[in-house]
Amino acid sequence: MHGDEITHWVALHRADPVAFDAARETVIALELARARPQDTGPARQLLARLRCDTDGVDDEQRLRRAARYMTAARAQMARAIERLEQAAALRVAN
Numbered sequence: 001m002h003g004d005e006i007t008h009w010v011a012l013h014r015a016d017p018v019a020f021d022a023a024r025e026t027v028i029a030l031e032l033a034r035a036r037p038q039d040t041g042p043a044r045q046l047l048a049r050l051r052c053d054t055d056g057v058d059d060e061q062r063l064r065r066a067a068r069y070m071t072a073a074r075a076q077m078a079r080a081i082e083r084l085e086q087a088a089a090l091r092v093a094n
Contacts, residue, residue: 017059047071 013020028047032040050069054062 009020009024011024021057032043035043046069053069054065057065
């Protein structure tokens with residue numbers, strides 16, 4: 001995401017939080033639609049948990065909770081990449 005895009009999203013959130021949420025949901029839906037269905041299960045589950053966890057909380061708490069989810073997702077991705085690298089190294093060794 002480039003600076004101009006971030007500025008746009010911040011401005012939209014400040015001007016109209018409901019429109020921001022609608023636009024965010026649209027972007028998420030489009031990204032999920034682009035992926036293979038078998039690859040979207042974990043992402044859909046994570047989004048459902050995030051929505052449940054952030055429903056009805058103020059913006060600051062929502063941001064903190066979303067950051068926790070992003071950190072957890074990043075750690076999960078790093079573990080998956082490490083497993084892939086180990087599997088590739090085993091294949092090369094054999």
